[in-house]
Amino acid sequence: MLNRVWNVGLIVLTAVFVGLLAAFVITILHTRELAEQLEQGDKSAVAAERTRIALISQELDNPFWRSVEEGARAAAAEYGMDLTYLGPLRINPEEQARLLEKAIAQGFDGLLIQGLNDPAYAQLIGKAFERGIPAITIDADEPGSARVAYVGTDNWQAGEEMGRLVIRMAGAKGRIGVLLGSEAMNMKLRLAGFRNVVKQTKGLSIEDVRISNISRLQATEQAEGMLRKHPGLLAVVGFSALDGVGIVEAAKRVKAGDLPVFAFDDLENTRQAIRECRIAAALVQQPGRMGQEAVNLLHTYLQDGAVAAAFHFTTTNVLDRADGCR
Numbered sequence: 267m268l269n270r271v272w273n274v275g276l277i278v279l280t281a282v283f284v285g286l287l288a289a290f291v292i293t294i295l296h297t298r299e300l301a302e303q304l305e306q307g308d309k310s311a312v313a314a315e316r317t318r319i320a321l322i323s324q325e326l327d328n329p330f331w332r333s334v335e336e337g338a339r340a341a342a343a344e345y346g347m348d349l350t351y352l353g354p355l356r357i358n359p360e361e362q363a364r365l366l367e368k369a370i371a372q373g374f375d376g377l378l379i380q381g382l383n384d385p386a387y388a389q390l391i392g393k394a395f396e397r398g399i400p401a402i403t404i405d406a407d408e409p410g411s412a413r414v415a416y417v418g419t420d421n422w423q424a425g426e427e428m429g430r431l432v433i434r435m436a437g438a439k440g441r442i443g444v445l446l447g448s449e450a451m452n453m454k455l456r457l458a459g460f461r462n463v464v465k466q467t468k469g470l471s472i473e474d475v476r477i478s479n480i481s482r483l484q485a486t487e488q489a490e491g492m493l494r495k496h497p498g499l500l501a502v503v504g505f506s507a508l509d510g511v512g513i514v515e516a517a518k519r520v521k522a523g524d525l526p527v528f529a530f531d532d533l534e535n536t537r538q539a540i541r542e543c544r545i546a547a548a549l550v551q552q553p554g555r556m557g558q559e560a561v562n563l564l565h566t567y568l569q570d571g572a573v574a575a576a577f578h579f580t581t582t583n584v585l586d587r588a589d590g591c592r
Contacts, residue, residue, distance in 0.1 A: 316348050319564060320369040321378040321557070322362060323353030324405070324450070325480060329533055330507050330553050334404060337557030338378060345565045350374070357448060357480050363387050370394045376564040377401040378557070381408030381416070383451040388412075400567050402560045405553075406452035414567050417560040419551050420579040421452045425459025425505075428528060428549050429467075431584060432501055435546050436526040439469035440500025443492045445513065447480045447506025456505045456530075473499060478509050485512025486519075493520045500526070501546075507531035514544045532585050540587050547586035555580050 321338050323331035335351045342349040352369070354361035359382050367390055369377060377394060381387075381403040388411035391401050395412035407416040432442065442464065446453040457475065464470050473496045478485035485508055493499065493516055502517075502525060504510045510529025517525045529536050529548040539545040559580065563573050 316346055317375045317565075317568065318348045318350070318373075319376040319378065319561070320350045320352060320372075320374045322365050322369065322380070323351065324362065324380050324448075325357050326351075326353035326355055328353075328480060328507075330405075330531060330551075333553035334557040334560075337554035337559075338561050339557075341558040341561035341565075345561070347561070347565070349561075359384065359387075363390060366390050366394075370397065370399060373397075374399060376568060378404055378560050378564065379408075379413075380404055381406040381411075381413070381451055383408065383454075400564065402564055404556050404560050406450050409451075415563050415573050415576050415578060417556050417563065417578045418452070418580060419582055421455035422459040422462075423579075424549060424551075424582055425456035425461075426463050427459075427582065427584075428456070428503060428505070428530075429460045429463025431547055431549065432503060432526075432528055433463070433467060433470070435528075435586070436501040438467050441471050441473035441496065441498070443473055443489070443496060443499050443502040444475045445478050445485055445488060445492075445502070445504040445506070445509040446475065447478055447504075447509060449477065453505055460503070460505075470500075478504070478506065478512060480506055480508060482508040482512045482515075485509045486515045489513040489516035490519050493517065493522055493525070497522075501528060502526075503528040505530050507533055507536070510545050510548060511535045511539055514539050517544075537585070540585060543587055547584055550583050550585050552580045552582075 321335060325331060331353060339349050352365050362382065366379060370393060377399060379401055388408050391408060391411040391413050394401055400414045403413045403416045405418045446457060461472065464472055474492050476488040476492055478488050485504065489502060489512055502513045504513050507530055510527060513527045517523060526546045529545050532548055532550045536545060536548050540548060559578055567573050
């Protein structure tokens, strides 16, 4: 009888112990679950607090704009900002405007955009500003808009510098052909600065101006048509990144291999053509620096409500075959 009572007691004690152990394990698991939820909540709160900015490019996979993106991302990472990169697959100002309108509706904290010199586009920038979303223009400005600042090349000055470069390397007498990447304001300013130098140089003139639509294929086609229509040009100048190599290909087709070609920016194909003396020189911008500086300005504005100046010009430099040809 005593043994039976003892056995029953052990069973009861064991059951109580197992129950307490199970309760302890459940409590631990529940505590861990609560801790994980709190941690996720903290992460979500931090993510919600991160500044969201959008960079809307002229063309999504254009090398120039990818360099702008790279510089902007590096600066955004330093400030703990989230950057979204957008742009049309092909040059399309209407699509750029739609992307801007969409970014405003999505409530980004700041915008990095290319100016289009379009009143309707300027109104969108004003709409963003009214909603507390500042915009910085890059590469091309939007005069008269509510944009906070412009970051990029002084395009008039770049055009003048290109004019002086042509005179120094090709001569001061003859007819010049010009390719523009588009009809954007930055291209118009480069052409205006270039014209200013040509106008002041007796014996020098611009024979033809054509648009390449930021396309190497179209640059080749337009330059070939120009060279066939106007043989004996002193030089041909391309004012966008893909124009130089397109002009070189056109010169090859019309057997004008000794034609002095002047390019813009330093894509690897352009560098190679300069090394091979197929391009005389290129005027090189700093797109990475543009992206970086634009984010710096946006951060300053979001912190202080103002920036020191409305224009922030990045420098250009000349890349030529000073070391000889290969």
